[in-house]
Amino acid sequence: GDSVTQMEGPVTLSEEAFLTINCTYTATGYPSLFWYVQYPGEGLQLLLKATKADDKGSNKGFEATYRKETTSFHLEKGSVQVSDSAVYFCALSASSNYQLIWGAGTKLIIKP
Amino acid sequence: DAMVIQNPRYQVTQFGKPVTLSCSQTLNHNVMYWYQQKSSQAPKLLFHYYDKDFNNEADTPDNFQSRRPNTSFCFLDIRSPGLGDAAMYLCATSRLTSGSTDTQYFGPGTRLTVL
Numbered sequence: 535g536d537s538v539t540q541m542e543g544p545v546t547l548s549e550e551a552f553l554t555i556n557c558t559y560t561a562t563g564y565p566s567l568f569w570y571v572q573y574p575g576e577g578l579q580l581l582l583k584a585t586k587a588d589d590k591g592s593n594k595g596f597e598a599t600y601r602k603e604t605t606s607f608h609l610e611k612g613s614v615q616v617s618d619s620a621v622y623f624c625a626l627s628a629s630s631n632y633q634l635i636w637g638a639g640t641k642l643i644i645k646p
Numbered sequence: 647d648a649m650v651i652q653n654p655r656y657q658v659t660q661f662g663k664p665v666t667l668s669c670s671q672t673l674n675h676n677v678m679y680w681y682q683q684k685s686s687q688a689p690k691l692l693f694h695y696y697d698k699d700f701n702n703e704a705d706t707p708d709n710f711q712s713r714r715p716n717t718s719f720c721f722l723d724i725r726s727p728g729l730g731d732a733a734m735y736l737c738a739t740s741r742l743t744s745g746s747t748d749t750q751y752f753g754p755g756t757r758l759t760v761l
Contacts, residue, residue: 576754580750583749632740633694636689637688638687641686
């Protein structure tokens with residue numbers, strides 16, 4: 535079945551460091567791919583998405599490119615801030631029933 | 647702004663005392679979801695409504711029920727909460743049309759504490 539694997543956390547970085555959070559997927563068909571962010575005590579917010587191969591989603595300085603050849607959707611940001619500290623979830627929309635298949639989440643800690 | 651609203655944000659109940667969580671949306675989406683999330687783990691889908699059609703996940707306990715009286719509102723009823731039901735409950739909405747679905751948009755969640 536469809537699945538999402540993302541790198542384990544926590545990931546701890548210093549402010550202004552470069553961020554990569556790896557996400558790979560297994561799916562039949564052509565799923566849409568998403569990154570959601572969850573700040574402490576809050577619900578999930580859509581960070582960015584991509585709906586077809588080679589699409590690049592971007593928002594708030596974060597980017598991810600839908601790579602079908604490597605079945606990946608890695609999240610990147612060039613210079614992180616303390617306010618980026620949160621849990622990041624990679625997800626895909628299953629082509630069979632459009633339900634979201636979630637990765638385990640990666641906790642990101644940014645130190646000043 | 648169009649949005650998903652959940653009330654209350656924090657709910658405390660006693661072991662075995664029924665509780666209802668509510669969700670409303672101004673997005674006019676035809677699908678509404680309820681998720682359970684524990685300790686920043688991935689959300690676990692409990693059930694969803696496609697319009698008025700209710701779809702229960704196979705492993706959702708019978709203790710959890712849902713109602714959707716109209717397009718805008720959806721309720722989660724926990725008939726006899728146990729200590730293991732303490733969690734964040736997330737409501738989400740999306741628009742499903744023929745052959746595709748739009749992004750899921752989430753509310754802020756309700757944190758349930760069971761004493």
